[in-house]
Amino acid sequence: MKIMNYIMFLLVLSLFMPAVSGAEGTLQSKIDEAKKGATIEIEEGEYEETLVISKPITLEGKGEVLLRSCQAEPVITISGESVTLKNVKVEHCGDEKEDTAIYVTGTNHKLEGLAVETKRYGIRLDHANGVTIKDSDIVGRKQGNGIDLWESNQNQFENIKITNVMDGIYLERSNKNTIHRNDIQRSRYGLHLMFSNENILDENVSRANITGTMLMESKRTVVRHNKFLSNNKSVNAQGLLIYVSTDTEVTGNEFISNRIGIFIEEAEKNRIDSNKIMDNFIGIQFKKANGNTIMRNTFVGNVNDAQAVESANNEFNRNYWDAASKVDVNGDGESEIVYSADPYFLTLTSAIPEYQLFFQTPGLLLLQNILKSPADQLLTDSAPLMDMTMEVEKEKSTSLSLWVISVVMILSSFSLFIFGRIRR
Known part of the structure; x- marks a missing residue:
């Protein structure tokens, strides 16, 4: 009887052991054996292995498929051309600086329906061209970028949700890429372009990041129909930062409830239109920036509409300002009263924060009218519009964010006043 039990145990063990040990490398073996153009379907389950794909095949998950590894190499490495990866979850649990969930080089690959979890980098493109990544989610731990490009051109990123990473999509020396309808939240920079030209950022949402989008030393970028929302959790926060960049077209976007809506620094020949x-603390701010054009924009509910420092040669024309006095004598839709955005309050409170207690008080408004800011800080619109250029909610501005900003300013100033007295 004992012998029979022992034999049965060995039979059961023989049934299960090959399946467990054979699971390692099973997918890689199928990839190695597949012919060009083949489709490999991955059965539902969890796979603890790393994969290398270097020929034009399709790897597609059926059901819930998890590919997981904590090794130094990427979970999936793609090279060559025309590789398709679909409907899998990829998890990299390593915590070394360069750890990457998916590494891509080569041309014309397609990645879609992915769910990526990583402690460091999500998807890295290195000399990768003509790659499409879409309909995917990437979640990180703010230690690496969601999608990282190095010298990678003419790629397309569409309908990707990226959360809690360092930079949502980072481009360096990468040109003519299209970034369309992505949602990036709770990261350092939503989109970050460095030395990258002729890229298109279209219909993305960048919210609750430190900076919604940064363009640095980049040329001919198109930024259109995006939403930059609530990028205000840091003293350095802004919706869009244009730094040492030229020929940028910023059109049809929404900048709502940011610390600074648009910040232009040491940049020229950029167009901010419509x-x-x-509801930003500062609508638009310039620092050592000249030769930019700002026209047909709608400024509503900002604490300070505009400020310029050492930036005297920017053209403001035909914008709508809710704070402007408007009289249209000839019916051309433009007010005959010139509007000057004076950052007097901002300048005053930068020097003495306690003066924030007097925000919008009659006395401060009177002082602003008597004591004008320096000429290089005034931004003047010679023909402000009578009507808005973009639709705004029925109440024009929610006012809630403006009240919140004001209350926070008042409370912080009151605290400074009280603590100052105690120390004395």
Whole structure:
């Protein structure tokens, strides 16, 4: 009887052991054996292995498929051309600086329906061209970029949700890429372009990041129909930062409830046209920036509409300002009263924060009218519009964010006043 039990145990063990040990490398073996153009279907389950794909095949998950590894190499490495990866979850649990869930080089690959979890980098493109990544989710731990490009051109990123990474999509020396309808939240920079030219950022949402989008030393970028929302959790926060960049077209975007809606620094020949700039602490700010054009924008509900420092040669023309006095004598839709955005309050409170207690008080408004800011800080619109260029909610501005900003300013100033007295 004991012998029979022992034999049965060995039979059961023989049934299960090959399946467990054979699971390692099973997918890689199928990949190695597949012919060009073949489709490999991955059965539902969890796979603890790393894969290398270097020929034009399709790897597609059926059901819930998890590919997981904590090794130094990427979970999936793609090279060559025309590889398709679909409907899998990829998890990299390593915590070394360069750890990457998916590494891509080569041309014309297609990645879709992915769910990526990583402690470091999500998807890295290195000299990868003509790659499409879409309909995917990437979640990180703010230690690496969601999608990282190095010298990678003419790629397309569409309908990707990226959360809790360092930079949502980072481009360096990468040109003519299209970034369309992505949602990036709770990261350092939503989109970050460095030395990258002729890229298109279209219909993305960048919210609750430190900076919604940064363009640095990049040329001919198109930024259109995006939403930059609530990028205000840091003293350095802004919706869009244009730094040492030229020929940028910023059109049809919404900048709402950011610390600074648009910040232009040491940049020239950029065009800011037909955007909604609403409920920001500062609508638009210039620093050592000249030769930019700002026209047909709608400024509503900002604490400070505009400020310029050492930036005297920017053209403001035909914008709508809710704070402007408007009189249209000849019916051309433009007010005959010139509007000057004076950052007097901002300048005053930068020097003495306690003066924030007097925000919007009659006395401060009177002082602003008597004591004008320096000429290089005034931004003047010679023909402000009578009507908005973009639709704004029925109440024009929610006012809630403006009240919140004001209350926070008042409370912080009151605290400074009290603590100052105690220390004395």
